[in-house]
Amino acid sequence: MAQYSIRELEHLSGIKAHTIRIWEQRYGILQPKRTETNIRFYDDTDLKNILNISFLNEQGYKISRIAKMSEQAIADEVLTLTQGNIAYPQQLNGLLLAMMEMDEQKFDKLLTTAILQRGLEKTMLDIICPFLVKTGLLWQTGSINPAHEHFISNLIRQKLLVAIDGQVIPEKLTSQRFLLYLPEGELHEIGLLFSNYVIRSRGNHVMYLGQNLPFPDLEICVNFYKPHFICTAFTYMPERDKVQDYINRLACLANEIIVYLAGHQVQFEHLIFPPNIVRITSLPEFIGHIQDVSK
Incomplete structure (x- = not known):
């Protein structure tokens, strides 16, 4: 069983820690547990409950009304509301709950609805990216395991x-050409797939080579392809002490090609980037670059 501090509940639910404490005292919404050293903590049931409460509260339900409902009644009401059109903060919390429960039908419906409402690009930026950040926090607290990660990754990938x-x-010879790949050992493909979509949607040609190249x-x-641009990401690979060497090899391989380089492993200040290597720190920044270079 995972344990959460009140600050972690705040980050995951979007409800301020101060508000959670008030709700506890006034309405008995949550019943925090205590460690042997008297430190307050919350468990998975508390997290699911506060996510559902946050969902209903954002939908206009007063907390005094929610407090009179059982946990099952709250969950049933959330399930009913997710069948319709809801705002993205509620879709985000709904996706978190669906992931924790490994409910494919609920996850797929929420994601499909978001894409129909906003389009794929805005859904990725406004919902999926924050969702993946919160998923990372759940991973750190031990709430989810690799099965959860594979579950959601495959649904988003589809x-x-x-x-x-x-x-x-588009026609290859008359378009800007982008080569997309992940280095050997790198398997986290969702960001690269989204980059593929973004680049193609601007009328560019893509050679997509995928992961582990x-x-x-x-x-x-x-x-063979003679790209104008290369896009890749180092999330876990190459290892940190080998990143600079890989960057240098890329720069030499493609000294007349612009290389967009993203991922956790390239965000360290000590790294040196040759003129043709562009470090990317966020998806909106990357989209801006693609917008600028697209014909």
């Missing part, structure tokens, strides 16, 4: 693949 499949492929194979593809 939506991206369907959207990409529906895009028109050895450097010699990259060299062959660069010589």
Whole structure:
């Protein structure tokens, strides 16, 4: 069983810690437990309950009304409301609950509704990216395991693949050419798939090579495809002490090609980026670059 501090509940639910304490005292909304050293904590049941309460509260339900409902009644009301059109903060909390319960039908319906309402790009930026950040916090607290991560990753991946499949492929010779790949050992593909969608949606041609590509194979593809741009991300690989060497190899391989480089492993201040390597710190920044270079 995972344990959460009140600050972690705040980050996950969007409800201020001060407000949670007031609700506890006035309405008995949550019943925090205590460790042997008398430190307050909350468990998975508390987290699910506060996510549901946050959902209803954002929908206009007064807390005094919610406090009179049982946990099951609250959950049933949330399930009913998720069948309709709801704002993105509620969709975000709904996705978190669906993930924790591994409820594919609920997760798919919420995600599909968001995409229909906002389009794929805004859904990724406004809902999926914050959702993945909160998922990371749940991972840190031990609330979810690799099965949860694979569950949501595959569902999101399916939506991206369907959207990409529906895009028109532009003429290669008359378009800006982008080569997308992940380095050897790197398997986190959702960001790269979304980049593929963004680049194609601006009328550019993409050679998508996916995850876990050895450097010699990259060299062959660069010589064959002759891209104007390369996009990649280092989330976990290469290892930190090998990142600078990999950056230098990329710069030499593609000294006339602009390389957009994202991911956790390239955000350290000590790294040196040659002129043709552009470090990306956020998806909106990346989209801005693509917008600027697209014909």
